[in-house]
Amino acid sequence: MAGNSFGTLFRVTSFGESHGPAIGCVVEGCPPGLAIDTPLIQAALERRRPRLAGALSQRSEPDQVEILSGVFDGRSTGQPIALLIRNQDVRLIDYSRLDRLFRPGHAEYTYWHKYGINDHRGGGRASARETAARVAAGAVARHWLEQRYGIALSAWVACIGELQLPFRDAAELARSPRFVADASREEEVEAMLARHRADGDSVGARIELLVRLPEPFDRPGDAWLDTLGRALMGVNAVKAVEFDEAPGELRAWIAVKPTPSVHLPRRTIDKAGRPALLMTRGKRDPCVGIRAVPVLEAMAWLALADRVLRERASGAC
Incomplete structure (x- = not known):
């Protein structure tokens, strides 16, 4: 399916299912000579993992990444980079009833109706588990854009349900296990998550993302918004994206x-x-928007890397 690949020149194709043996991706278009090692990618994956016991997903995956190709002596070769993450916390009993019933709000009915078959184990390809591969690929894109062009990007939770969480301090955001940029609001967030978990319910969120673009990309235009918007809307559970543009x-x-x-x-x-x-029984996030933050950052990095390569190819920079 075309939806398994993202990008034109900086292109990522992911593979694997939520409760299959492994997930992973192939990154094409990464320029040669970029320093890449396992710890670089592992650090990005650590931000995606649940960071509070009992507050977020109950699935516990080590997310150990393996670099299979495209890197030699610690540097990219310009060839496809294959990344593999093996699944270990697989509990198929949690999904035994779903071989005949469809979960409302999931993609299972769509897959079954379109293809005549669907992997009911945790959503298969449509599971948020697949986003680990995107985060791994996004780490490669981020490293190149930061090193080569000095592009900066960050995201945070701006709202959970009706709880507004304005940005306060970048240092507090860096320390926050819930990607909240105001340490004084952490207890409120924790109380809200605990209440929804106890009720067996869930709540939505709004994420804010900021990209700082140096010259020659400081006046990006509609093509950049289109590329970035498509990438962000391609993340599981995202329903809408709104943009504001200013110089740089x-x-x-x-x-x-x-x-x-x-x-x-x-x-x-x-x-x-x-x-x-x-x-539904088994693993569940009371607010999937919190763990979406590093995924949205990764997709933004991938979109920006693709856009930069396309601008260079057209001679615009």
Whole structure:
């Protein structure tokens, strides 16, 4: 499917399923000579993992990345870079009922209706687990753009439900396990997450993303917004993106829907089209928007890397 690949010149193709043996990606278009090693990518993956016991996803994956190709003596060769992350925390019993029932708000019915088959184990390809591969690829794009052009990018949780979380301090954001840029609001966020977990429900979020572009990219234009918007909208659970543009700066607000897997009875249908009731069990985020922050950053880095290469190829810079 075309949706497995992102980008034109800096192109990433991901593979694997949520509860299969592994997930990973192939990165094409990375310029040669870039210093790349496992710790560089591992650091990005650590930001994506749950950082608070009991507050976010209950799935515990080590996310150890393996570089299979495209790097020699610690530097990119200009050839495809293959990255592999093996799945270890696989509990298929949590999804045993889903071989015949569709979870509301997930892509399972769409996959089954379109292809006549779907991997019901945690959503298969449509699981947020797949985003680990995007984060790994985004680390490569980020390293190149920071080293070569000095482009800067950051994102934070600006709102959870009705709880507004304005930006306060970059240092506080760097320390926050929930990507909140105001340390004084951490307890409020924790209380809200605990309440939704106890109720078996979930809540949406709004993420703010800021990109600082130096010359010659400081007046990006609509093509940049189009590339970035497509990348951000391609992230699981993202429902809307809004942009503001100023010289040398792009700002985006991204709306992330509540986690559809909740521990409450919901109406659905089975594969014969018969109505049924389903209550999801197993792993669940009360607010998937929090863990979406490093994923959105990664997709933004990938989009920017692709845009920069396209600008260079056209002679615009």
